[in-house]
Amino acid sequence: MKAKIYYITADSRAFAYESGLEGKFENFLKGFDLTAYITRDEVVPIKMHLGNRGAFRTIRPQFVKLVVDAVKNVPAQPFVTDSVRVPGYEYLEIAKNAGYTHLTLGAPVVLADGIYGNDSLKVKAGELLGEVSIASAIHDARSMVVLTHVKGHIQAVLGGAIKNLSMGGVSLAPRNGSWQQGRGKMHFLMGDIMEWDEEKCTLCHDCMNICPVESITFPDDKYTVDKEKCWRCGRCARVCPVEALAVPVTHEIFMKALAEGAKAVLDTFDEHRILYVNFLLEMQPECDCMPMADPPVAQDQGILISDDPVAIDTATLDILSRIKPLPDSRASDITMKEGWDIFSLLHKKDGRLQLKEAEHLGLGSSDYELIKVG
DSSP: OOEEEEEEESOOOSSSGGGSHHHHHHHHHHHSOGGGTOOTTOEEEEEOOOOOTTOOOSOOHHHHHHHHHHHHTTTOEEEEEEOOSSOHHHHHHHHHHTTOSHHHHSSOEEETTOTTSOOEEEEEOOTTTOEEEEEHHHHTOSOEEEEEEOEEETTTEEESHHHHHHHHHBOSOOTTOOGGGSGGGGTOTTOSSOEEOTTTOOOOOHHHHHOTTOOEEOGGGOOEEOTTTOOOOOHHHHHOTTOOEEOSSOHHHHHHHHHHHHHHHHTTSOTTOEEEEEEESSOOSSOTTSSOOOOOSBOOOEEEEESOHHHHHHHHHHHTTSSOBOTTSTTTTOOOOTTOOHHHHHHTSOTTHHHHHHHHTTSOOSOEEEEEEO
């Protein structure tokens, strides 16, 4: 059977709340049977990315609150969560400044792997990752709602539901464990430290300034990393203006590891207990973990809802294959090509590879039926 994907378009044809995207989304949730996924009175994580300082194009709190209210109406007990992306205390401050608080959302905002990022449990993964640590508040949950702000990503290409599951559900490291059981292993499957080209390096220190744990220094003008502190997040390589740093992994291996990470998270749930919501709004070229926000590369397209992560990300890329890049964005000079989406062309990598790997592992189907609602 084809996976069902509900599509709420961003356009509005009347000057009425019910005609706008927020109103259409609220009406959809009121008519949608969440009890098919969530049982009465259970505690339910609403997984999302909380952003970073300067990354203001995340999911707007109004939409998150609508999901919180819908889960409460089951009735169940929701909490909004993500694993630690920057030091935990700072991440909670970032969430507060973005409008994600108990007061605004009507639900607690909780770090899934604790304030220090090491409250996690090791589970079996695939042949590449071997074993990874899953954030405990996600690992222990029976059902979950995954809210994804669709955006680009330097390695995953598409920051969609699968990437949200994998790099957001897999924690930094288990307690008393190492980064090799955390999400950083996805980036470092072919080495344990960043590859530095001294001849290219201009000593601009951009890599040092963006490191979330201050693990990079330049004593005697030599790139030096504290291996014990390093999270292996790869942000230093992303910001290097002269490509003097490189993550030790190929695109193909990373995409396989990304799918394995998502499967490890999904294996902690029974089937059909997760609902995915992709927000195709303010779609910037970079991940929300970067401390900035670039102009959106395409016009807002709306919201997709499904219980199949492969299908919803496939539909997302299909939509992004049919639209025009926005002027004055990083994608403005791109010429769209048949079968290619805007993020794959922008990052010059095949974004569908992660979907093929995920489908191969049985995470879902790329065959879907798109149902327009509202």
